[in-house]
Each structure stands twice: as C-alpha cells, then as structure tokens.
Amino acid sequence: xxxxxxxxxxxxxxxxxxxxxxxxxxxxxxxxxxxxxxxxxxxxxxxxxxxxxxxxxxxxxxxxxxxxxxxxxxxxxxxxxxxxxxxxxxxxxxxxxxxxxxxxxxxxxxxxxxxxxxxxxxxxx
Amino acid sequence: xxxxxxxxxxxxxxxxxxxxxxxxxxxxxxxxxxxxxxxxxxxxxxxxxxxxxxxxxxxxxxxxxxxxxxxxxxxxxxxxxxxxxxxxxxxxxxxxxxxxxxxxxxxxx
Numbered sequence: 292x293x294x295x296x297x298x299x300x301x302x303x304x305x306x307x308x309x310x311x312x313x314x315x316x317x318x319x320x321x322x323x324x325x326x327x328x329x330x331x332x333x334x335x336x337x338x339x340x341x342x343x344x345x346x347x348x349x350x351x352x353x354x355x356x357x358x359x360x361x362x363x364x365x366x367x368x369x370x371x372x373x374x375x376x377x378x379x380x381x382x383x384x385x386x387x388x389x390x391x392x393x394x395x396x397x398x399x400x401x402x403x404x405x406x407x408x409x410x411x412x413x414x415x416x
Numbered sequence: 417x418x419x420x421x422x423x424x425x426x427x428x429x430x431x432x433x434x435x436x437x438x439x440x441x442x443x444x445x446x447x448x449x450x451x452x453x454x455x456x457x458x459x460x461x462x463x464x465x466x467x468x469x470x471x472x473x474x475x476x477x478x479x480x481x482x483x484x485x486x487x488x489x490x491x492x493x494x495x496x497x498x499x500x501x502x503x504x505x506x507x508x509x510x511x512x513x514x515x516x517x518x519x520x521x522x523x524x525x
Contacts, residue, residue: 326514328459335422335519336451336459350511390504390514391449391464402470406458411468 293317295325295387295407302413306340308375311410313387315368323389323405325370327361330409331383339385342370351353377414418442420503420517428522434490438503441484448486450479450506453519457472459502463488463490490522498524 296314303309314326327339340351342361350360358375374381388406420440428434438448449468451459461470463479466486476491486505490497501520509512 328516330453334501336453336504336516338514338516341514350513352513386458391461400518402461402464402468404461404464404470409458 293389293403293405295389295405297363297385297407299388299408302415305359305378305414305416307377308373309377309381311372311385311387311406313370313372315344315370320368321364323392325336325361325363326388327359327372328386329383330386331380334383337397342365344370350355353388374412377412378412382412382414384411386410391393391408418507418515420428420505421504422501422517422520423524424518425521427525428493429525430495434497434522435494436490436503436522437486438486438488439484440505440515441506442505442507443486444484444510447500448479448481450486450488451502451504453500453502455490462501487516490506491525493522494517497522499520 294316298312302307313381321344324341324343326341329337331347338352339355340387342349351359386407386409391402393400394403420438422438423453449465452462453459462473462477466481478489478502480487505518
C-alpha cells in the first residue's frame with residue numbers, strides 16, 4: 292500500500308527554521324510529485340509547492356518562495372521541507388501529498404490521491 | 417496568479433441538497449477537484465476532473481462545471497457530511513501553479 296508518513300509535531304521559536312519529513316513507501320517514488328500543503332487554524336488549504344523525485348526539480352508557490360526549500364534522500368525514500376524565518380502566522384498543520392494522478396488499471400484510468408497524516412508546527416516565543 | 421473563490425460557509429438541513437460553488441476565470445479551461453476535510457484528518461478526494469468520482473465516493477456526491485464556476489453538490493445531506501470542503505485546480509502555466517480555494521464549512525442544521 293502507498294503510504295506517506297510524516298514526523299510528529301514541532302514547537303519552534305520565531306525566526307528559526309523547521310524541517311519536516313515525509314517518508315514514502317509502497318510505490319515507485321519517481322511516479323508522483325510530492326506536494327506540500329499548509330492548513331493554518333481558521334484558514335483554507337494553501338499549496339506551497341512540489342518536489343519531483345525523478346530529477347529533484349522544485350517549484351515553489353510565490354508566497355513561500357523566499358523561505359521554503361524541498362530536498363530529499365531518495366535512498367531512504369524521504370522528502371523534506373525546510374521553512375525559514377518562522378512567525379506565528381506559520382503555525383499550521385503541514386501535509387505532504389501526491390495530489391491527484393490518473394493511473395492505468397484493468398478498468399481504465401483511475402484517480403489516486405495520497406496524503407500524509409500531517410505535522411502540526413507551532414511557532415511561539 | 418489566479419484565485420479560487422468559495423463562500424466561507426453553507427448551511428443545510430438533513431436530507432436536503434447542499435451546493436458549494438467555486439469560481440475563477442481559469443475554471444473555464446482547467447479542471448476542478450474537490451476535497452472534504454474533517455477535523456484532525458487529511459483531506460479526502462471527492463471529485464476529480466470536474467465530475468468524476470473516485471472509487472468509494474457515494475453517488476449522492478457529484479460535481480459540475482459551467483463557464484467559470486465549478487459546483488460540488490451533496491444530495492441527501494447527512495450529519496456526517498459536516499466538514500470543510502476545498503476546491504482545487506492547477507493553472508496551466510510554466511512552471512505549473514496549483515491552487516486551493518479558501519474552503520467552505522458545511523453546517524448540517
């Protein structure tokens with residue numbers, strides 16, 4: 292089974308950097324981009340960007356481009372997100388996800404969509 | 417970059433039909449996707465490519481799209497449908513740009 296497993300909650304001070312992990316298993320890693328999505332309290336989902344495990348390409352959303360970085364250790368199947376210069380506005384649950392992909396099946400194309408369980412990041416002095 | 421606009425909340429009585437709109441100019445030529453999210457859970461895909469349901473999603477949940485507005489429809493609303501609903505699309509640009517709407521809280525009265 293495809294699984295995206297994220298590490299536990301983090302508490303960080305303002306101005307510091309948090310590194311979040313997303314361990315992939317159960318599939319060929321190069322098949323799907325890994326996206327990162329933020330859900331802050333009382334807000335909607337916000338797309339932060341994606342990492343392409345096939346070639347290491349990254350695309351960052353404009354709002355995060357200056358202080359976010361995606362990397363990976365594909366030997367262990369783990370993708371990382373670093374978010375720098377943290378403020379209280381960064382207090383949120385962060386998800387890694389493949390988002391929707393269409394894959395072949397005996398019944399034709401089917402949609403698959405996998406998410407990690409999320410990591411709560413609390414930024415507080 | 418474009419923005420997907422949803423109403424902050426929709427209220428409906430049990431058994432009635434809930435309709436949640438999502439608007440953006442880009443939806444006239446890009447697909448909409450819909451997610452349901454309950455507290456403490458990751459989002460769950462309900463609709464992809466405007467109208468398609470993944471395996472396991474009941475038929476009372478449907479999607480439609482006309483012009484610049486995509487709509488999620490939940491028929492025969494149940495208490496368990498109370499959740500946040502997010503529309504999602506991808507801008508056809510280089511580099512590609514994914515986007516979510518602000519989310520709609522569905523309240524079952």
